Amino acid sequence: MxxxxxxxxxxxxxxxxxxxxxxxxxxxxxxLKGEFVAMLRLxxxxxxxxxxxxxxxxxxxxxxxxxxxxxxxxxxxxxxxxxxxxxxxxxxxxxxxxxxxxxxxxxxxxxxxxxxxxxxxxxxxxxxxxxxxxxxxxxxxxxxxxxxxxxxxxxxxxxxxxxxxxxxxxxxxxxxxxxxxxxxxxxxxxxxxxxxxxxxxxxxxxxxxxxxxxxxxxxxxxxxxxxxxxxxxxxxxxxxxxxxxxxxxxxxxxxxxxxDWPRLAEIWRIGLPIAALTLAEGGLFGAAAFLTGALGALQLAAHTVALQLAALAFQVPFGFGQAATIRVGLHNGAGSHRGVHLAGIAIVTLTLGLAIVFALAMVLIPHTLLSIYIDIDDTSSAELLSIATALMLIAAGFQLFDGAQAVLAGLLRGLADTRIPFVFAVIGYWVCGFVTAWYLAFHTDLGAKGVWIGLATGLFVTSLLMGWRWHRRERLGLVTGTI
Structure with missing residues (x-):
């Protein structure tokens, strides 16, 4: 020591x-105003x-x-x-x-x-x-x-x-x-x-x-x-x-x-579920690529292009989720229930507002966004563009859930609550998301769209479970202090 x-x-x-x-x-x-400013600054x-x-x-x-x-x-x-x-x-x-x-x-x-x-x-x-x-x-x-x-x-x-x-x-x-x-x-x-x-x-x-x-x-x-x-x-x-x-x-x-072996062990105890959650989420999207690939090269190409844009949009709530971990950790260490509460309000409001902007862009100008990767004027790309556009519309639908699960995981992480969120991720991403994607891809006519509906289902269920736990944080004894 x-x-x-x-x-x-x-x-x-x-x-x-x-x-x-x-x-x-x-x-x-x-x-609340100060927390908004702090969240934006970070x-x-x-x-x-x-x-x-x-x-x-x-x-x-x-x-x-x-x-x-x-x-x-x-x-x-x-x-x-x-x-x-x-x-x-x-x-x-x-x-x-x-x-x-x-x-x-x-x-x-x-x-x-x-x-x-x-x-x-x-x-x-x-x-x-x-x-x-x-x-x-x-x-x-x-x-x-x-x-x-x-x-x-x-x-x-x-x-x-x-x-x-x-x-x-x-x-x-x-x-x-x-x-x-x-x-x-x-x-x-x-x-x-x-x-x-x-x-x-x-x-x-x-x-x-x-x-x-x-x-x-x-x-x-x-x-x-x-x-x-x-x-x-x-x-x-x-x-x-x-x-x-x-x-x-x-x-x-x-x-x-x-x-400092005790501190190293504590990092392992808190960090291992975070790593496992990362693997669960990354594994789902990796599995989605394999599912789509089994449907054909064209659908896989459309999946890859649309996923690049969705991943780009995800970096914003992911960054705010990292900020949420720090802000909630600061308030929790200070024993401020009010600070923890206001940090949650600020980050969720900011993230959902930005998610709505990204969703609207995907709905209103999908071809403009896809033109980064696809020559939209090339007639030979018409079918690829059509499939990718349909996937973009589904991506617009799950922007709210994707952003919400990212910042809610960050908020809970600020309370050093990592094990149960990992369990929620397995339930949401794999039990609900992957099973839905597999079924819709191979037992309906939806194809790649079915895979993406499965992704949306996984994100939706995970965000609901994370939101439930965040809402009950005080009853579950996750917050320290009495201020």
Missing amino acids: EPHAASLDPLVDAPAAADMAHAGAHLHAVS GVPLAAANLLQMAVYAIDVIFVAQLGTKQLAAITLATSVYGISIFCSLGLIGAVAPMAATALGRGRHALREMRRSFRMGLWMSAFAGIFVMIVALGGEPLMHATGQDPEVANMAGDYLQILSIAAIPVVASNVLRIFVSTLDKAVIATWVTVLALVVNSFGNWVLIFGNLGAPALGLRGAALASLITGLAVLAAYIAIIQADRHMRRHYLFGRLWKP
Whole structure:
């Protein structure tokens, strides 16, 4: 166990403790207007960072697509293996957010408790990164075993060998992103992601095609660019934290070598259900692709295009859900029932309002949105456009439920309530959503539309269950304090 924070460096920690005491006192004076402002200040940069992160991933696809269809297929297979393991790992270290926010809201020994959580979060990022590396290195044998094209599988394996090295920096960077966001500096996450976009674009241009005298590495160049980007992002977070006098006061990297097994176990206890929930949701959408693929290449293509747009819209409520975890954790740590209540009102109102805007866009201008991926003037794309448009209308219908389940999960996470929401996710996504999708796809004439109705059903049931638990949070004893 670590000694009290003040004994580590009283000249440094005392001002930081005073800052935290001021922050805790401010939480007790919360108002609905103030909570809206706080949610926007925290949620907008996080949502922007999520959208930019999607652009970072898209850059790889755009550059690799110029190499040929087999290279594009290889990176698609590789990122599907790498992506799901990374997102599960990010769910695991996501436990740090409510733990740190609750400590900050509580005020007492906040420096010490936050430091313990973030240091062990960095330890957990190393363990999680090793898990991702193992999964990534096992990707090629899995592809061969499932009957993928041998040449494509070999290229994907080469790509994953390099990309797997980026796992620990990527997960560790997300721990530091939680740190800056908890200290109300989420805009840093936005600018660091802009840096990632620039570095990844330049790296792909140089290393894939051999520009500026570099060797033309093709698909390996794309993987190397992603590795360099991951290292650059981690270095940027460390440099920014060390350069900022308020964040430097937390002495985050001091005694990083020292284990804190009880705190590591607590991160595991809270984070494992978050990772499992991520797997349940990601698994449903992955299964939806397989179901649609069994219906034919055309329907799968329409599914892929429509899902890209739905995923883009989802990044906004996902970012606000991350903000909700921090705000609720702060209020819960301060023992403010009113603060927790107002945080819920603010985030749900904001998210549903934005979801309505996205839904209207999908209903009113579906062809404009689909033109990003489909040549709508090409007559040969008419059938693809027709199917994708129908899926967009269903996507518009589930925007409210998708946004609601994202922020409700974030709100409950702020109370460190993660196990029951995981059970709800399994019930909603798989018992209701997948079964409905399978039945409608293969036992009716709906085809891909049936799969998407199944997705909507899963999101609807999950949002209802999450909403019920949030509504009964005090009766279930999830909220601490009496204020």
